[in-house]
Amino acid sequence: MAVAVSRAVLLAAVASLACLAFAEPPPSERSALLAFLTATPHERRLGWNTSTPACSWVGVTCDAAQSTVVQLRLPGVGLVGAIPPATISRLPNLQVLSLRSNRIIGGIPDDLLQLSSLRAIFLQNNMISGAIPSGVGKLAALERLVLSHNNLSGPIPFALNSLASLRSLRLEGNRLSGKIPSITNPELKDFNVSVNSLNGSIPQALARFPADSFAGNLQLCGKPLPACSPFFPSPSPAPGMSPSDEPGAVSNKKRKLSGAAIAGIVVGAVVVVLLLLAAIVLCARSRRRSGPREGPKATSAAAVGQTRGVAPPASGDVTGMTSSSKDDMGGGTSGSAAAAAVAAGAGTGEASRLVFLGKGAGYSFDMEALGRVEHRNLLPVRAYYFSKDEKLLVYDYLPNGSLSAMLHGSRGSGRTPMDWDARMLSALSASRGLAHLHSAHNLAHGNVKSSNVLLRPDYDAAALSDFCLHPIFAPSSTRAGAGGYRAPEVVDTRRPTFKADVYSLGVLLLELLTGKSPTHASLEGDGTLDLPRWVQSVVREEWTAEVFDVELVRLGASAEEEMVALLQVAMACVATVPDARPDAPDVVRMIEEIGGGHGQTTTEESARGTPEEERSRGTPPAAPTP
Template identity: 90%
Template sequence: MAVVVPRAVLLAAVASLACLAFAEPPPSERSALLAFLTATPHERRLGWNTSTPACAWVGVTCDAAQSTVVQLRLPGVGLVGAIPPATIGRLPNLQVLSLRSNRIIGGIPDDLLQLSSLRAIFLQNNMISGAIPSGVGKLAALERLVLSHNNLSGPIPFALNSLASLRSLRLEGNRLSGKIPSITNPELKDFNVSVNSLNGSIPQALARFPADSFAGNLQLCGKPLPPCSPFFPSPSPAPGMSPGDEPATVSNKKRKLSGAAIAGIVVGAVVVALLLLAAIVLCARSRRRRGAREGAPKGTSAAAVGQTRGVAPPASGDVTGMTSSSKDDMGGGTSGSAAAAAVAAGAGTGEASRLVFLGKGAGYSFDLEDLLRASAEVLGKGSVGTSYKAVLEEGTTVVVKRLKDVAVARREFDAHMEALGRVEHRNLLPVRAYYFSKDEKLLVCDYLPNGSLSAMLHGSRGSGRTPMDWDARMRSALSASRGLAHLHSAHNLAHGNVKSSNVLLRPDYDAAALSDFCLHPIFAPSSIRTGAGGYRAPEVVDTRRPTFKADVYSLGVLLLELLTGKSPTHASLEGDGTLDLPRWVQSVVREEWTAEVFDVELVRLGASAEEEMVALLQVAMACVATVPDARPDAPDVVRMIEEIGGGHGQTTTEESARGTPEEERSRGTPPAAPTP
């Protein structure tokens, strides 16, 4: 009997292992996954083979019994298009959904909101649009909701307040508007709604989060941001009386009013209204007669009002293109400051001395006079003009670029700026406003305090300097490539001036932004040295007509700059003029001195990513090919860098409800999916 029991136990264990080996999610879940993959184009092969178990597919995780799908993680695999309905929503036990860092468009499908087991949704760094559905409040188990850096619009739904388990809510980098709802959940530890179009006061329940969680919303106020202005203060109650009380004498008087008194009040109000109406009609007729006597045509009263304020009227035909400042719209503009008058006089007859705001720049609350009164600091002089850091009296800091040698007329300048104002991407620095007059052309952009990639790479090398490590360089390379790819593919625009001094850094390197894009059409060919100093492609002759392939060449030089630490705008060691960085790298690689190419600072830091460095070097050399057709397109460069840099800016631990949040991992390069 003692021998039989162990055999029985052994047979039971073998049987259970066999069952687990053949365990498989229900056919409905398997077909839902296949339907999702079939309906969604993807750039990387995932190897979801019908002959293998679904639990072994890339990105699919099942429970311990291998009986149901609990996680679907496909970050950075090149998914393109909308999430097809009736696919992921047919995974009833799904707990974690991660489709971050892809190119997903459209809205959030309704069937996802029926998955009651969902604990984490990571959809950041896509192009998802529409409103956040209020049905998200039905996901009672939800702990993390990350929708940052998309194109979401509309209000933040109050239904989020019903999610008792919510610990992380990331909505930054969208186009959300309206007021922030009061989310009183004490479990909420991670909250960010920065860089949106939200307004009003910050709810007291959310005031415990830092100011960075609300930055970039120009109409938000209240703790931890500056206090709100009391435009409509509540009347102070009488001493000894609570605000909700009403004096007894007032109520007594109301009760004592007779019918005759009420009739007298109504008649008096009607008479006063008629007298006011008659006065308005008489004033309007008098003004019209005076304008006719002076030979002024109808419709010029707005220009006349502008002149009384010290603002020159817009030129004929340009009225529709002008945008007044917010202070003028509110009737609060100051009249006739000396600085504004000087600019208006220099603008010439018929020019409008007003800032024209573009895109999200319309949320700024300053005008030209504020800009002229601001303290200014020269940031640098470039091929297109001089840049100034302007700190306004209200505390806002912007960059003002004073353009030189503009060679187009007002109408063409307006049209071009309007096109640039439609460009919005986290890796591009948009133009927020512009000013055009006969003698001055100004551009206004956001101020990024971390400086440029050129300054980070080449500035004051020596003791006391913090070198740029390999992880930061890879993420900057990816940021510049993504910004350029967006310009090419989404707007059909060539940058025309890609260089390290035009890559501006944010606190997180993967949000670095390309600046000064697509300004070449407004300058004369001889006045702007677009792509000069080692960045210009050899085939470019007319700097007003850079091509996509010329941009890729400049991007390749930028990648070589990140790898070598050498600036192509500096003199070569041999003293024979500007360093031709691509040719120098080719000569070193040809002699099999590949290790000599890389920046000595990377070697000192003990960089252990030799394979990644060599792979990025190959991408850079493909970009600087002499024949334009041999160069890859910008989206292909993004894909190749993403495949090289899997894991940069991320931890090695899996995302989980208790581990490092996936939104923190996503700040680097999206990981490349393994290929079976």
């Protein structure tokens, strides 16, 4: 009897295992996954084989019974284009969707918001545009919504306040505008809307979060940021709340001015107008006495300031002044890592003058945006000299030279080559400096190249120089930017774009990886080397043997995975279509995620400790799957 029972139990176990082995999601879910993959170009081979169960496919996770898809995680696999409609939305039991660190464009599909079981959405580090749809408020089970570092615009929808389970909301690094809605959800523990275009005062319900959660929004105020002025707009009320219900609302009575106050304002205004008229008359008389000599001098100083695009200095002394970047002006030898740039300027007859810039310089002029540029990875301008015969920019002297000289100078037996750590830190420094120009000041560099990356003893503090000088250069194919670094769509070098800067940065990353300078003549002798196209051709054949610098191989570099991952970032930057290139802040984040020793992971998932979303590791390039 006992033997029979044992056999029955064994048979039942075998039968249940067999059922699990042959369990499969419904055909509709399998076809939805295949439709999504077919309609979305991707760079990595995923191996979704129709002859194998869908639950075993890369990035696909099913429930315990293997009967339905509950997670779709495809971070950093090179997805390009918009999320096709009527694909992912056909997975009714999907709980986690992660498509982060790809090149997804377009808006968030409305049908995606019909998945009522969704608990987590990770779409950060893409190029998603448009507004955040208000339909997100229908996702009642949603706990984590991460849309950071995209191109989203418009207001933050009030509908987010209805998500009772929401614990994490990350919207930083977008182009969102308007006021922050008062999200009163007590479960919200992780909140960030920094680096957007939001305005108004911070709602009291969100004031418990640190200042970093709101930084980079120039028109935001209120706790934890500096206090608002009395006339600053109040925050947007929560849904169902009238403006009069807002805390701190001021009644109309208190805003009314008394008759005496109005009379005082009128009298004061009249007095100010009379004083201004008297000052104008006195200025006109003194001008007639002194003659016209002072006029051109003052005008030229302002004009030079506006033309130069100079930036204020960081702390430190002016230790030297030499000429550099003469090759950019059509003659002379290329200087070392630019201590000073000589630039041709217009105007004759002005008196010579040396004007110091930056904090404590004691001289101010209208050039406000560039005057605020200050970052450890950007070389500050200390002063400019303006005369009839010479126009000079004065920088700090950095004796360590340029990245170009370190990579390519005298590759002989007595030379110490750059190791992998130094190259990674230099790549991070250049990327951070460029990202600061783009995101914090809305300025294009216009001449990103390895000879403009100047080295300090700490490679992490390398600095980009010669930024924002493109307005003074005439369009010419002889500019160094055209010697292998210039994006293919750039015709007039005086009008660079952010995407063109990213292309040049990508070429610089390839230069670090390959050890080849894009300004050197190609083996065929037909002009400068098109480094991106050369790398693409080698990758198609045998990427491991030919792409990477032989000096890294001789040093015994053991970071092949990091090198391949950085290669993928560089190839994304040099995409032929500008819109397919990432933004500079996205490049910084991707490089930071590559190596734990070179930068910290900033994704929301790693902070929460989910290993699948911790970072997007690179893999050897492969032909795309159908």
